[in-house]
Amino acid sequence: MMHIKMRQLTSSLLFCLLLSACGDEADIAERQTLESMDDTSLLQPLVKKKVDLSKSESDIRDAYINYIEHSSTEDLSRSEALNRLANIEFKLSEKLLTESEDEKVASQLAEQKLNRVIELLETSLQDYPDARHNDVSLYQLAKAYDQKGEYEKTHKALQQLANKYPKSKFYLEAQFRLAEYEFTKRNYRLSEDKYTEIIVSKKNNVFYEKALYKRGWSRFKQQFYLEAADDFVRVINLNSFAEYEQLNNGQQNLFNEYFRALALSFSYLGGAEQLNIYLEGSEYADDDYYIYRSLSAVFFKQQQYNDAAASLSSFIKYNPNSKHAPLAALKMIEIWKEAGFIDKRSEAFNHFYQTYHPDSAYWKSQSPINKKIYEQSTLALKSQILTETATYHKQYQQSKKQEDFLYAQRWYNNYLRYFKSYARQDNIYFLLASLYGQQGDDSNAVKYYQLAAYDEQTIINKEAAYQTILLASELHKSSTNPSDKKAWLSKLIDYAMLYAQQYPTDKNTLTVIAFVSDTAYANQAYKQAIALSELVVSGKKSTLINGINSTKANAYFHDKQFVVAESTYLDLANTKSLNSKQRNAALEGLSLSIFYQAEQAKDANQIDEAIGHYARIIDVAPNTEAASSGLYDAIALSIEHEKWLPAIDYIKQFRKRYPKHKFTTDVTKKLSVAYLNSKQNVAAAKELEKLSSNEDSIEYKMASLLKAAQLYQENNETTAAIRSYEKYVKNYSKPFNVYQESLYQLTLLTLDKKNQKKSLYWQQQILNADKKTPSNLKTARTNYIASNAAIALARQQNQIFSSIRLIQPLRKHLTRKKKTMRASVNFYAKASSYGLEETVTEATFAIAKIYNDFSQALLKSEVPKHLDEDEKEEYMFLLEDQAFPFEEKAIEFHEINLLYSADGLNDKWIRHSLTALQKLFPLRYNRQPKVEEVINVLH
Incomplete structure (x- = not known):
């Protein structure tokens, strides 16, 4: 299919060439009837009989065939008719190839048409050897042979054209094709001559550059390397290439081709030394860097690594201030690296660093600095420094030699000197910290781990953050100076807090919290210990979490946050995984937390709250020493402040729980005083409400709760009354009349509280109950x-x-x-x-x-x-x-x-x-x- 398309393309080209070759105005005048062959009125006199032709190509073709058949060989117009008919056959051949659905049939028909073209052209050339446009016919014939793959005949036709028609517009193209032919046949001397013929010819713009380049190769093949180099240099100068990176793909390919050819010439001439001599008197007009780079690439491909590096070194030597000098030096490093010469790479890099680091004399001498090359050089420098740090760091890990440590430290510091802004990105702080850590320098190690780990209050390197915790702990432990010890404790807590906040579910977080909170507690930093322990998010109980909660509870207690301490101790005491000793300790802490809440309330003259705290110890930790003491203090404080009903309740509890206590006689006396003075309806209601929950008898509970509600209502304790009535209707729906009355009172009380929605709710409950109740109960x-x-x-x-x-x-x-x-x-x-x-x-x-x-x-x-x-x-x-x-x-x-x-x-x-x-x-x-x-x- 590709062959067919090439034929189509060639046919079209030949058609265009033939049309353009139809001569000047004088020629047109001489052959007016052929020029007007499409016009039937002009064609009729030529063919000497009346023919009615349409404007279609097929009709025109038939007209030409008819004309050729009826005209004599002496008719000079017949030559042009043959050529025009050949052109039409070309066009029809192309049409067959593009429009036919059957590719095979189309190809065969096109082949037939092509043979017809050749036949017509050969007939024209044979019958009219001196026709003015035979150069066109020969050119067209060469094209036809070329399409058929008959290259020797193509060559012969072009040779005839070149020999016989030196002024033809196809002459230079014919010469170029002949030169190409000789080149493919390895007749390099002949191809050189023919390329030269084109080069010295006038109006050679189309073929000049290609001929010059191919002549260079012809000379190269004859081992005339200097002459070849001259041609390649001239070709390069013709293009005036811009910077390589600015070229498009096509230009870059051409650039690579030309410079490689030039480099190959000098690789055979002896390399960089000969190139240096050549360039001193060369007409080459651009920076020499690309020639040296190409020469280096040629040597590198041939595995001549010393010559490859020497080529670039020679460029730097003769062009020390060139903008490309850093690139050449970098290329040398790459050569030794890719060749596997580690020492030579290191040596080349050291030289590069000394010569081209950002503060070097080289960059100060550049005016202006080529920004792109500067960025490329500095980024490469950064990359190479990273290689050096990795190399020496690894060597130190293996050898433990101080020399390797110092080399690694030097390159880390060099990196930070020029590329500090990239340090986190390239993990330099972490690596330098690990280097100091491996040497045992904890102070410097934690310094750089901190730089690696934190961006203000955010951890950006988890592993580094964890290392700061470990090292801060060691430094806190080993510090003898109190102020240093305090400072390291503060840092340790800060590091741990950030770690726990940012990585709450990390496998190390619980261990960190447990250890650091315990350390903070041991150093009386109670608030910090609490803050750390509260960062635990795991809901699973474990020995580690129990320890953290224990520390947290103790810290709350010592910080006098007794309410939270109580909650924490209670949670701890309810943990099943505690042993008896741990549980007893938790209960003791729980009871003391409540006891001290009572003491705080008492000191603040919050008597009811104090009494409540004293009294409730017995409920949460009944077997502790503080339980009996708290209950006794509740009784004493209630009587002191004429809290008769609570006093009665506490006295009953005390006598029941501690019948043999040393204060039993005393509390019995206090009970009689409380009964004599208990004439408070609201308080009575409260007691009745409590009794409704604590007594065993349902009848007593119902009566107590209903009475409590009525007492609340009579004393305008609306909220409490609602609570009691609600509790009653929730638990007791019989007898019906009492239940309905309770609901009715709830409608009144909630309306009194301006809660119409709730009042309507109770109204609905009344109707619901009424609906379900038989009439005899109403x-x-x-x-x-x-x-x-x-x-x-x-x-x-x-x-x-x-x-x-x-x-x-x-x-x-x-x-x-x-x-x-x-x-x-x-x-x-x-x-x-x-x-x-x-x-x-x-x-x-x-x-x-x-x-x-x-x-x-x-x-x-x-x-x-x-x-x-x-x-x-x-x-x-x-x-x-x-x-x-x-x-x-x-x-x-x-x-x-x-x-x-x-x-x-x-x-x-x-x-x-x-x-x-x-x-x-x-x-x-x-x-x-x-x-x-x-x-x-x-x-």
Whole structure:
């Protein structure tokens, strides 16, 4: 397929060349009929008979064939016709290749066309050997042979063209192809001559550079290396290459090709020494660096490493101030490194460092400094220093020789001198710290580990941070100076805090917290010990965590944070993995933490709190020494401050727990004093409430709790009363009447606390209980309570119903309003169902009003904006139809309310119904409703 495409391309090229070769104006005038062959009116006289041709290529082709067949060989125009027909055959061949779906068939047809082209051209050349445009025919014939792969015939045609037509525009191309041919045949002398012919010719722009370059290779192949070098230098100068990195890929490939050719020449001439001599008198116009670099690359590829390095060294020697000198020096380092000569690489690097470090004389002499080369050099210097540090550091680890240590230290310091900003990125601080650590210099080691580990209060190197903890611990332990010891303790704590905060789940974190918090506690740094121990995030109990919690609890205690100490000791005491000794210690700490809370409260004159603390020790740590002492102090403090009921309770506890205690007689005396003075209802209520939880008898619990609630309520202790009633209804639903009364009191108390939502909740509970209870268990009081509950819930739903406006989208708001209307009506109906005078008339009036309000709301609802006037009118008629039944319902319930007057009722709700009926029926203002026609749906 590639061969076919090449044929297509060549055919197109030949076609274009032939068209361009059709001569000047004089030629056109002579061959007017051929130039106008496409025009049938001009073609007819030429073929001497009438032919009707179309404008298609096929028709034109047929016309030319016809013309050639009928014209004589003496007709000079026939030569041009043959050439033009050959051109058409080329074009048709190309068309076959591009448009045919069958590639094989297309290729065969194209081959036939190509043979036809050759036949036509050879006929033209044979029949008309002196035709003016035979150079074009020969050129076209050479192309055709080349497409067929008949290269000897191609060569022969080009040779004829070059020999016979030296002024042809195809002459230089023919010479170049002939030169290429000789070069491939290794006839280098002949190819040199032909390339030279092109070089000295005029108008050789197209082939000049290529011919000059290929002549260089022809000379090179004949071992004329200096002459070859001259040609290569001239080719390079022709291009005026920019900096290598600025070239595009194509230019870089050309650059590499030319410089490699030049370098190869000097590799055969003896290398850098001959290059130096040559360049002194050379016409080469650019920096010599690329020649030396290419020469070095040639030697390196040939594994002549000394020559490769020497080439670059020679460049530096003769061009010490060149901007490329650092690059050459770097290249030398790479050569020795890749060749595996470690000592030579090290030597080359040392020289590079001395000569090109950022403060060197070289860079100070550069004006201006080439920024790109400077950056490349310094980055390479940094990389090479890293190699040196790694090399000597490793040697020191293996040898432990001071010499290796000093070399490693030197290169680390050199790195920090020039590249400190990259130190963390390249892990220099950590490596230098480890070097000092391996030598036993802990002070310097921790200094550099700290630099590696921390960015202000953030750890950026976990391993380095861990090392700072270990080293700070060692330095704290070994310090004899108190101020140094204190400073190292502070650093140790800071390091540990950061580590635990940033790596809470790390495998080392618990060990760090345990060790450092214990160290802080031992040095009376209680707050720091606490802060560390509180960083534990693991929920799993372990010996390590138990130790941390123990230290934390002790630190809280010694820091007089007794509340938190208590919590910590309690958690510790409840840990199953403790042995008996550890648990007893925790309980002792727990009891003392509570005892000292009592002491603090007592000192602050917070008597109730102090008494509570003293008394509760016995609950959390009953077997400790502080438990009995605390309970006795609670009794004494209660009596001292006339806390009679608590005193009675504590005395009972003490006598029960410690019947043989030495203070038993004393507490019995205090008990009699407490009973004589206990006339406080609220306190009694509290005791009763406690008894309701502590006594075994259910009847006693119920009575105590109910009495406590009543006492709270009588003494305006609303919150406590609510709490007691709630506790009662939660636990005791029988007997029903007491349960309902308790719920009713909760509705009143929560309403008193302005908690309407909770009050409504209890109202609902009343109705729920009433619903589930048989009628024989209900009383007038429970019916009253239930009826009031229904009224309250109905009012709440009525409020919601009234607040809902019928705006667009109407369906959504209408649905909500209907739902709340039904809920409210149902609750009012429920209230009325109990038949109580207090609620029945209100409920009936409210139901009537709800229906009327709903009717009015429909009529006043928002009309959709998109309706026109006719549609609005129709819409309003529909609304009136919808509203009318609800208005009728309203009238019906108002009339039902009037019926209650027959039973002797005449309250405000009946009067309100009468007023409403007068407004709804102005025509019946003075008439009484026909009672017999109305059915009371609530009876």
